[in-house]
Amino acid sequence: MRAFLATETGSTSVLLAATLAGLLWANSPWGDSYEAFWHTDFAVRLGDHGFSLDLKEWVNDGLMALFFFVVGLEISREVKVGQLRDRRLIAVPSCAALGGMIVPALIFFAINMGGSGAGGWGIPMASDTAFVLGLLAIIGTRCPEPLRAFLLTLAVVDDVGAILVVAVFYTDDLSVTALLIAIALTGLIVAARWLRLWRAPAYVVLGIGVWAAMLESGIHPTLAGILLGALVTVYAPSDHKLLRAGEAVQALSRDPSPELAREATRSVQATVSINERLQLLLHPWTGYVIVPIFALANAGVRLDGETLSRAATSPVTIGIVVALVAGKFIGVSLGTWIPLRFNWGDLPGGLVWGQLLGGAAVSGIGFTVSLFITDLAFAGDPDLQSDAKIGIMTGSLLAALLGWVVFRLAWDRGAVCAPPGLPDERDVEPEPLPPVTGRDHVLGPATAAVTLVEYGDFECPYCGKTEKVLAELRSQYGDRLRLVFRHFPLREIHPHAVAAALVSEAAADHGLFWEAHDVLFRNQLALTDADLSRYGEELAFDPWADVERHRARINSDREEGERSGVGGTPTFFINGEIYQGDHDLASFQTAIDAALTGAPAPGDEMGTGDQCRISTEGTRNERRREA
Template sequence: MAARVVSDGLRPFLATETGSTLVLLAATAAGLVWANSPWGDTYDTFWRTDLSLHLGTHAFALNLRDWVNTGLMAVFFFVIGLEVSREVQFGQLRDRRMIAVPVMAALGGMILPALIYFALNAGGAGAHAWGIPIASDTAFVLGLLAVIGTRCPEPLRAFLLTLSVVDDVGAMLVVAIFYTENLWVPALLVALVFVALIVALRKINIWRAPAYVLLGIGVWAATLKSGVHPTLAGILLGALVLVYAPSGPKLLRAGELVQALSRDPSPELAREATRSVQRTVSVNERLQFRLHPWTSYVIVPIFALANAGVRLDAETLRRAATSPITLGIALGLVAGKFAGVTLGAWIPLRLRWGDLPGDLVWGQILGGAAVAGIGFTVSLFIADLAFADDAALQSQAKIGILVGSSLAAGLGWLVFRLAWDRGAVCAPPAPSGPPDERDVEPEPLPPVTGGDHVLGPADAPVTLVEYGDFECPYCGKAEKTLARLRERYGDKLRFVFRHFPLREIHPRAVPAALISEAAGDHGLFWEMHGKLFDNQLALTDADLTRYADELGFDPWTDIDRHRARVNADLESGERSGVMGTPSFFINGEMYEGDHDLNSFVTAIDAALKSSGTKDFQPGL
């Protein structure tokens, strides 16, 4: 069976990132409103308020904004480090062919924006700030996809998430190497000693949360004292947290203890059972579960509130409009990211270094490349470092970030509107292995029989066969086009629907297919077919039962027979070369064109012409 498009570990990550976007937008708007209100002077005054922590004669004295940018954001990058570690060992980053394209796309999306910025600022006061437009904002990018993307965005989200992780790691390396001033080596050596102790504890398989927390705080504090930005410590500490797959012995032991507890409850047994159940899931994943909502809903919005507030008066905007810093950042985020990510994805695909998840099409890749230019969080972060001592230049940089990110979002929306699903299908990743093992010559399409679901006369000169999935959004969108084709061609077109449920990415596809077959027993297949496509977001068992009640039949009879019928369609499609949905065949030949009306009309007209249909008129 093919691998899942998105690993189970990524699903809560994606859900949290997209769900927190509105909170992040609200915090950004609040920062802008505050800074431009009649009480705008209090914005900087508040965030520059000193907050000190004293331990004996030692003290950390930072203002509130610095605590947010160096302390809270270290937790944010700690979570990024956790995700990197998990994905390297068990997720997308483990498969070299699956990571080659997003990694190269990320590198292209970092290099080209930096070059564009530097070309406009070489020799100027802002030349050193070339790192500002290099990173993408994961939360904004994934949140925007939830708003303007398709209902089947997992492959693109997985691609962009991998790209963003590489982006974040690259950005932190840039911060450490190019934005570190006054390096104090003794403190850096202390930080390395603490890291070595953590590694040693992990090597001897000792994990104690209090010890790790104390050592982690030590790494952070020593890194801060060294002059290296402590957020780098956050991502390193996250990568060091233990991660492992659930093991049979751990699961078995946990089950035994839970059963023993149910027979003879005691405080000691309850404690041991609780610990045993916890150990079935790695510390890495437990920490992600606990911390990720905090970073997405609290820490990143607080960061936006503390850093997005920039004065937008006439004089500031006038200077920004002619500032090479503002223009360099905006162009880097919009043009640089778009071209860099696109070129970076094209090169490894052209050279066959890697594959894309889920049979993505170029309309989706281009849209993803456009929204990758939303460089909000990390861009603001680097702008604060690059122009720490120049408020005017920092203001111009922030305006460039806001303008560039907004334009990138608009460009992404436009690309998605024009080209999102041209020829797109829902599909699991291609199976791994050498090409000669994966490429099998397809068999001829099975002929239409009395057992097929058919609309149109048997003697129609053109037969259009669809292999579809009731949960696939592209199939749902194609329904309107197919209805117009049947209306346009009438008796000259016979339409056949066959099942191809994608279990790996559409968990409700098989039950929906079974219900449609149950409806077919009562001569109601096409009525149920229409209901299912009209309600693709409501396909739970309760929903399916309600649809059956509305049509007046018992949906859950002869399930084994219906499952055999669905599997037969699925197997026939696989033998004929179907890899995703919707897939179409016109008179037995696989249709490779786009799924819009004009493309179908062109192909069907060609089939009518070649069939020698009398009174044929193009586009009838």
């Protein structure tokens, strides 16, 4: 159950099940009870004061405010310590998100111009992050980790845009008094933060007050959720807090007492910001409870002959389907191409167009926020709501199928991390692996029975994933295993790989290669020149010293690797023989144990380990297409 809850496919499965349950309920013999149940009044009163909402409004205005609170937490974290702090990395997905909002809205409005459904132009603007990530998890290795990072950044910008659209264009009957109260309560929260008053109950009461005031003001209260989430404190772990937590835990281990246990708990918690702790606490509730309940309450639409016949010719349904499938694809693709064309930013991990087009296609899955805006745009017209919901479901399904087809074609045509220029390894006999020398970066004694050589790239996500496995191997085998790292930067697809390698070589001049190695792999999404300079300052060396000498060393490593048959990262050699197994702990253990006993390593064919491959077949196909 824990493994299920930890995956995107788990939350997506629950969301899909809730959607189907809503459809089945609305179309069952008890379909009348669906509307009756969700329109049951539920009041909260204190004396003569209070307010009453039906159950559907409590879900859409109340529970979804908590969902958008988590979105606000994510935005705040990404802006302050995550990927959104790097302007060049956020420029491309931000422009892609804007294109993915503007083009679908224009297409919908063009189809519905002058009609009763023209006000629903905001419906196809937002992508559904849960369904998109769930589909990408199902697609698996065809979707590399950098594409997930790209689409997550796009989704953050997308969510901000959708909330602004709701606040500005779908707000009626504004109450200035209630709005001023909401602003005053928000000011109290900011003041409490400035005064460093950390009492959770006070923030909970003030947050509920902001939500209630927003509800009374006429502005949709979900805006309160995203605003409050953005105000929660977030910071990167500091050495001071980590040291203090370690001392508190050691004091507790020497002299256990309730007071020391409380102090140790507080110190350990303080090493991680409240923002990240709240995300860990609330993500399961929003992913597995709140969003599925929202889908159950909003996805129930009758699918009888009359309804489907009306939807088939409705401009609202047609506009949403075309906007989600074609509009999102065109908008995201165009929004990606423009900043790349004018060099406004970089892509994470050097993504190629086959992967980006697949991501553009699946971003047309618009569900949660699209249903949310539908309820606001067509509040007084059940028929238009029904047409819109059918369009959302149909368009999302077609967008998912289009994305699957694009990923399939991109994979089959070899458009996976395919830089040009290398000879076809099938036509060139590999040379023996160069022996380990004094210039190599080595962990372990020269007398070790097994030498494991890695050709790696500091920006390669699969190299980063393998680092934990290598650390475990060193721990298990001790002096019997020697690790060697050689550079193989895929400069054609990883824009920061060469710079990171140069910095590691500068660190090596000061005997700090492995320290820099660990820092670079821990911060794979923060490898800009500014980041690399900061790492040099933290480790007390000049990261840009003797660049030409280090560049020659790195080029030499890569050229030797190419001659030895290296075609991607990470590539491993065990005692001079290329390792062709999976990159998990058990597979490495089997191969190392075989090397220790002198038996042949198992596995004659290439395993399924993740790898940033250099596909010469894909390169030739790409050249043909360009010609």
